[in-house]
Amino acid sequence: MDRMRYLVDTLNKWAYEYYVQDAPSVTDREYDALYDELRALERDTGVRLPDSPTRRVGGEPVKAFARHRHIAPLFSLDKAVTEDELSAFITRVKKVDPAAVFTVEYKFDGLTMCLTYSKGRFERATTRGNGTEGEDVTAQALTVRSFPLSIPYEGTLEVRGEAIIRLSVLEEYNRAHSDEPLKNARNAAAGAIRNLDPKVTAARRPEILFYDINYMSDAPVASQREALERLKEWGFQTFPYLRVCASFDEVRAAVDEIEVNRKSLDVLTDGAVIKTDAEDVRRRMGHTDKFPRWAIAYKFEAEEAEATVEKVVWQVGRTGKLTPLAFISPVELAGATVRRATLNNFGDLTRKDVKVGSRVMVRRSNEVIPEILGAVSHAEGSVPVQKPAFCPACGAPVRETGANLFCTNRACPPRIVQKLTHYCSKNAADIEGLSEATLALLQKERGVCSFSDLYALTKESFAGLEGFRAKKISNLLSAIDASRRMPLERFLYAIGIEGIGRVAARDLAAFGSVEAVAALSFDELVALENIGDVTANAIIHYFADEENRAELARLRQAGVQPVSAARVTQGAFAGENVVLTGGLASMSRPEAQKKIEELGGTAQSSVTRKTTLVVAGTDAGSKLERARSLGIRVIGEEEFLSMLGEGAAQP
Ligand SMILES: [Zn+2]
Structure with missing residues (x-):
């Protein structure tokens, strides 16, 4: 029996080195020799240890999958597809614990699995199923080598992982099975695990990447970081990427990093998973009937491609912020030719190490302007971008605040045009026809510089301007008129209070009127789910500002009466x-x-x-x-x- 124990332990150690650590210490032949010896010994004695690697063959086909209830429910994650949603999530967590930190990991696109251990032994593998109950796929999972059959933890344990098939393995498989190739890695992985015949599972060579402890009968872990440490210690295959972030900017940077790097990964991924690290914060946040409130999946739906940066210019935004805009070598993205892409601010440009001449990854998604995610490589002679000391549009001095540069001139023309463009945009006042170009023309030729100026436009305002025929003018004027009764949440978004995205604007709109929002106190504001300290202060500051108050009064006078959606x-x-x-x-x-x-x-x-x-x-x-x-x-x-x-x- 001592010999059998020795063989099992040695073979398991070698398998761990080979499959999990990717660092074999013996040749295949040495492994096979010991494996054969173990098999013979098991045959002769009729004994098989519970963690014997010979169990890994998975056995005979099953007739149907038995259903099995998970000890603790396996929640799926709520999803964010826009930065607004991601930022709202961070704010919600920070309201529970301002010092909360987040872990950011890859989101793998495969089949979610749950493995149960008891008294240190692997007991069962199930699919996630509906979260409460899954299918027993123990025989299939046993063909996977990237998890241990015995662990030092003696209590009851459920760990969670994603069954995947590496892209290179899929390619190899398809070369050998060109008559019936598998179309994509995710379906191939799901199909492999959910195949009644474990031999089919084995032939597709799936792996399981572990990322969570779902249940521990005693001494649960205190954080996501600790969970990953334990999994590694116990011999589970984990993915070697984890970022710990303290702020939205850091989370965003990690998400960008994942989005760039996943292109060269051998595993299919479709997003990033952001979790609140600390267990006690998680407990305080709890969950809805579907999702934990303390985690979110950021899904990539955009298209990306590589391009070369040709030059970088500075654009003045509606708050006066200077944004670096990169002119890039033309690239086809989501059905359009992209020639320009933004970097969010000066800090972003520095952090992403983008120079003129760099090869960069560019992303384009539905609602957002194309963005540079990061530098891929630098050509010889690439030139760093200089930090401007004066506004390139009006020459006013530049102020530096954190990662941002600002033009200090409130009347800076492009700043006014941007402010108006935002006001007229689809999710705001939705004034069709008042494009950025038209607004720039009206600013330059007619001195339009505030929202209320838009409502003073008449047919005559357009006389002498090129490209404005009667029909176009009357459409424009009726679109402006229609915006007088825009929904309140759109108005609150349109006026451009710093930090107020569409999500926060919706929260504020619940108060029923602009006046009611203006009267909210700091405490009342931070009590809202999606508004943090900084935004609350920005709101108070906005409504306290004389110029803003005068403009709101002019808008009221011009008949702008936002409609409360509550009605x-x-x-x-x-x-x-x-x-x-x-x-x-x-x-x-x-x-x-x-x-x-x-x-x-x-x-x-x-x-x-x-x-x-x-x-x-x-x-x-x-x-x-x-x-x-x-x-x-x-x-x-x-x-x-x-x-x-x-x-x-x-x-
Ligand atoms: Zn300026």
């Missing part, structure tokens, strides 16, 4: 997030959006996971495809009209 909670579209795609025969898109909002719905510009309904007109494009792939309800124009109650009015 519209009933109607055919109540609670629906609606996306319009393609053309409607009966009305224009802004008209349709207005009707949706009047009937309690929210009109969205692009399909996100929050979208609940898509109205597809003629020539509906990629939005429709995306909606279908997400399983979102799609209706045609006829059904849309009947929801509006106008179906009968059609001839």
Whole structure:
């Protein structure tokens, strides 16, 4: 028996070195010799130790998977697809513990698994299933070598990991099975584990990357960092990447890093997982019926490509912030040719080490301008970007605050144009036709410099300006007029209070009016889920500012009366997030959006996971495809009209 114990321990150690550490200390032949000896010994004695590597063959095909209940539920993660959502998550955690730190890891795209251990022995592997109950895939999992059959921990333990197939393994497999190649690594991994015949599982060579302890019967770990340490100690394969971040900026930097590096990874990934590190903060935050509140998955939906930086110029934003804009070698991204990409601020440029001449990774997603994620390499003779001392647009001195540079001139022309452009944008006042170029023209030629100036525009204002025909002018003026009754949350977003994104604006809009928001105290503001100290101060500062108060009064005088969404909670579209795609025969898109909002719905510009309904007109494009792939309800124009109650009015 001593010999058998020795053989099992030695073979397990070698397997660990080979499969987990990727550092074999013996040749395959030495391993095979000992393995054969063990097999013979087991045959002769009729004894097999519970952690014998011969169990790894997985056994005979099973008829069906037994169901098995997890000891603790395996939650899935809430998802963020925009930076706004990511930032809101960080704020929520910081409200519970201002000193909270976050771990950032890769999100692997495979099949989630749960492995149970008891008294130091591997007992069972199950799929995540519905989170409460999964399928028993012990025989299949046993063919995977990247986890231990025995561990030093003596209590009951459930660990969580992702079954994956490496891209190189998939490629190799497909070369050998060219008659029936596996299309993608995720389905291949899921199909391998959920195959009734463990031999099929073994042939596809899946691995499991472990990333969490789901349950421990005693002395639970105090943090995510500790969980990963323990997993490693016990011999589980973990992925060698972990960032510990204290702020949104650091989290964002880690997410960017993952987005760049995942391209060269041998494992399929579809995002980053951000978790609150400390267990006590997690406990205080708890979970909804679906998700833990203390973690989020940031999903990459954008497209990326490499390009060369040709030059960098500085743009003045609506707050006076100078943003480096890179001109890049043209690159095709998400169906468009991209020639320019932003770096967020001076600090971002420095941190990402972007120089003129660098090869960089560029990302483009639906709603955001193309962005440089990081430098991939530097050509010889690459030149660092100089920090400007004066505003390149107006020559005023530049002020440096943290990672940002600001033009100190409130009347800086591009700053005014940006402020107006933001105000007129789709998610704000939604004034179609007032593009950045038009606003720049109106600023230069007509001295338009505030929101209220927009409402003073008349037909005559456009006389003598090139490219404005009667029809265009009247469309423009009616779009401006329509914005007088924009939803309150859009107005609060439109006026450009620092730190107020669409999420926070929605929270504020619940107070019913601009006046009510202006009257909120610091304590009342920070009590809101998505507003932290800095933003609360910015809001108070905004409404205390004389110039801002005068402008709000002028807007009121001009008839701008934002509509409180709280009034519209009933109607055919109540609670629906609606996306319009393609053309409607009966009305224009802004008209349709207005009707949706009047009937309690929210009109969205692009399909996100929050979208609940898509109205597809003629020539509906990629939005429709995306909606279908997400399983979102799609209706045609006829059904849309009947929801509006106008179906009968059609001839
Ligand atoms: Zn300036």
